[in-house]
Amino acid sequence: MSTSAITTTSPSSKISVRGLRKSFGSNEVLKGLDVEIDEGEVVCVIGPSGSGKSTFLRCLNKLDEHTAGTVIIDGFDLGDKNVDLNEVRQHIGMVFQHFNLFPHMTVLQNIMLAPVELKKESKADARATALKLLERVGLFEKADARPAQLSGGQKQRVAIARSLAVNPDIMLFDEATSALDPEMVGEVLQVIRDLAAEGMTMVVVTHEMGFAREVADRVIFMAEGVIVEEGTPAELFGNPQQPRTQDFLSKVL
């Protein structure tokens, strides 16, 4: 619980999680997780629904507050009341299953909101950045559209552009393709793939096993609030050691 925990993490750790527990009332969802993630590492989290994958992800930017243990992001202890959470969150982009675009704003306004409100950029600069980001996700021509006018895949690409606008060095993806029609999954995965190639530190909660195998540096398998097994995609998918991992993979692969 002490802030001196920082010194015990390895120097290259971007994310350091120790003994993470999270309860909702009497229901303990996370039962002590230990995870170290290095800079530039792409970690995919897989597992059956209800295993605590999303809660784990949400504890990394304190959308859910952990009950016990430490979560240290970029050297900031999220359990420390003196840490400016809004500052830390600008380093962590998050992409949600249901996009959560702001429906009363245009695509461009969605992307420009945070940089302008946080006074990181002037309006003109924010606009230029936003257009560049839109180009990058292939939606330059949708700048003035409203979210309601976009397809699911387009919405998710805008959401990714929006979280990139504050220039984060960590990206969290919470089942980013689960709410999409199958034909739109590819376009979103491509954007994530590109980000991985650029060296972004990423934690990706996903049901896309093929994608995890292709993109991940490391795969974590979670079940019932604990990390059952982790390893490189080749190890975890090719030669799972634990019976629960084997059982899960036999059902989804």
Add this chain to the structure above:
Amino acid sequence: MVPLLRKLNIFRAGKFAVAMTALLALGGGFVGVSAAAASQPVQPQTAVAGETYIIGTDTTFAPFEYRKDGELTGIDMDLIRDIAAIQGFTVEIKSLGFDAALQALQSNQVDGVIAGMSITDERKLVFDFSDPYFDSGVQMAVADSNTEVTGYADLAGETVVAKRGSEGETFANSIKDEYDFTVKSLADSATMYDDVKAGNSVAVFDDYPVLAYGINQNNGLKSVTEKEQGSSYGFAVNKGQNPELLAAFNTGLAELKGSGGYQSILDKYLEQPAPAAASGFFGLLTDSLPALMKGLGLTLLATGLSILIALVLGVLFGFFKVSESRVLRGLASIYVSIFRGTPLLVQAFFFYFGLPQLTGQSIDVLTAGVLTLSLNAGAYMTEIVRGGIQSVDPGQTEAGRSLGLSYVTTMRRVVLPQAVKIMTPSFINQFVMTLKDTSLLAVIGFAELTYQGQQIYAANFRTGETLLIVAALYFIVINLLTLLSNKLDKRFNK
């Protein structure tokens, strides 16, 4: 602040001393009074000279008080104004209704009441009365078409109506067992007469001059008994308060009686006037419109002020309700449950009559009315705001917060713009409700539209037509405002 207070105290003490002299001198007749007054160099004329007194009265107790062409007139009004002129003080008349006037007097909202009030032993316990200025009596009347009831004996098994707290009620109750009838009480004469005309009651017991005046105005009734020897009317002040005003009234009354001015006032109102020719509906419309428009203005003023304050309260407590602090949430919940859990009418009575009795601080009727309506509407607004904020997908807040935006910024830029859109129809609804609720303020004598309507039909007894005009005015205004609100809603919340 301090010099002003001191000045007030000196002023009050002076007033009190003069009043005491006046009271002492009263025993010795007026020569004494004028002598005492003359011997006071500070107050050149009388103890009350230059003062302004607020006098409460009934809304309509024709011919003692009623409105003619929008102006309060009648025996009581002429008397108090003439006496004020003689004694050199100023009166501000508040037309509150009989019950309300008495309550206002008890809570020192008014300095005196002149409302055709009988002097009774019971009332003497709480008020100080002047010398009697009119000898009244109770009389019974029935509908013009009624040929069956000609005396008390015909009332067996029937219901009669009397004015709440009046001599008529006391008299009716005193004989109801003997003649086997039921007594129902209503608040004002016009309503009682309508009750009889509508057949809900078979007869009405009312003070004879009032009844005579109404019959004269073609109110559709006829008197069938002789007047019962009744008590006398007096002017009242709160027990122990304003003795100088009471003394001045007595002196002025005696002077008026001596000069013949008193008799000419009585003649003016009680001498049988020719039955008023009933004007048509459009005549009524043009006659009543100026007063109704004045009322409508006050209705809109009270609505506008109340809604603005309610909006502030609603936003404040609405945010409290969704806040993370248990104390703030509790505070908001208590506020909402108090004002949603009690009737608006009770709240209005409380703020106008109850609060001044508790605090000793009088409150004017617009303030009390707006206080009532805004606190009441604010409670509903709180729920609207809470509901609006909570109906916005929590994912929106999460998205805002995950971008590093603060709670306030997320609220302001992300949640509220969406919540306001959801809330707007409910706001418009509350606006209309509050506008209609202003009509309840008529009971505390706030001169809004409904009150003005009551004033008009109380004097002309054309209840149905008058209420139709009043309702039409509400209907037009509310629908115009709703139309406008919806237009604005569409324009800004697409």
